[in-house]
Amino acid sequence: MITLIGDVHGKYRRYHEIIREKERYPYTLQVGDFGFNYDTLLNVDPNHHVFMPGNHDNYDVLYDVPNCIGDYGFKSLNGVDFFFYRGAYSIDRDLRTIGIDWWEKEELSLQEFENAKEIYKDVKPDIMISHDCPQFVSFELLGPNQKIYQNTTSWALSELYNIHQPKYWFFGHWHISKKIQHGLTTFICLDELETYNLA
DSSP states (O other): OEEEEOOOTTOHHHHHHHHTOTTTOSSEEEOSOOBSOOGGGTTSOTTTEEEOOOSSBOTTTGGGOTTBOOSEEEEEETTEEEEEEOOOOOTTGGGSOBTTTBOGGGSOOHHHHHHHHHHHHHHOOSEEEESSOOHHHHHHHHOTTSOOOOOHHHHHHHHHHHHOOOSEEEEOSSOOOEEEEETTEEEEEOOTTOEEEEO
16 A cells, blocks of 8 residues: 655645654655655655655756656556656746746656656556646636646646546646546545545
8 A cells, every 4th residue: 555645835744744654654655746845855765755746846956855756657666556747837937936946847848758658558557646637637627717728747648648548547736635537537636735545
């Protein structure tokens, strides 16, 4: 079993309260937007507790953090196999400062998407974990009156879904706790610091 943890956004005290419950949460994967300072992870075991970058993460330093699982790929944690795809588009990017609370690398490039797509096609995962979600899920999640911005990440995730529909697709980003069934896939959105036990 592993436990998924929703966006942290710098609320490190609550994050540590969760992972300190070792019997309840022995292995965790945080689904992005951890925050901009990773010193809080210095004494956190990267074999048990990892995070996947979102759009509110520090891309100048996060790749040097042992707890970061990287950009995309197929991974196993405590016997649970999953595909992951990081990043998202910041709709508030105009209000942020480059290198302080916004990074151009927040979304994967088209070439990185192509590389991820080839792996995804090969493994056809049962479990998909991303920070954002396919665009059609955003519409269902937020309703018809909410403005949805066209962006590379939600397009790329839609393309992956068109290639293969996993049984479960977990994501954060939208700060909503909600489950949506679409085709063969159950999409589960995690609210901030929400936990979900995945066997």
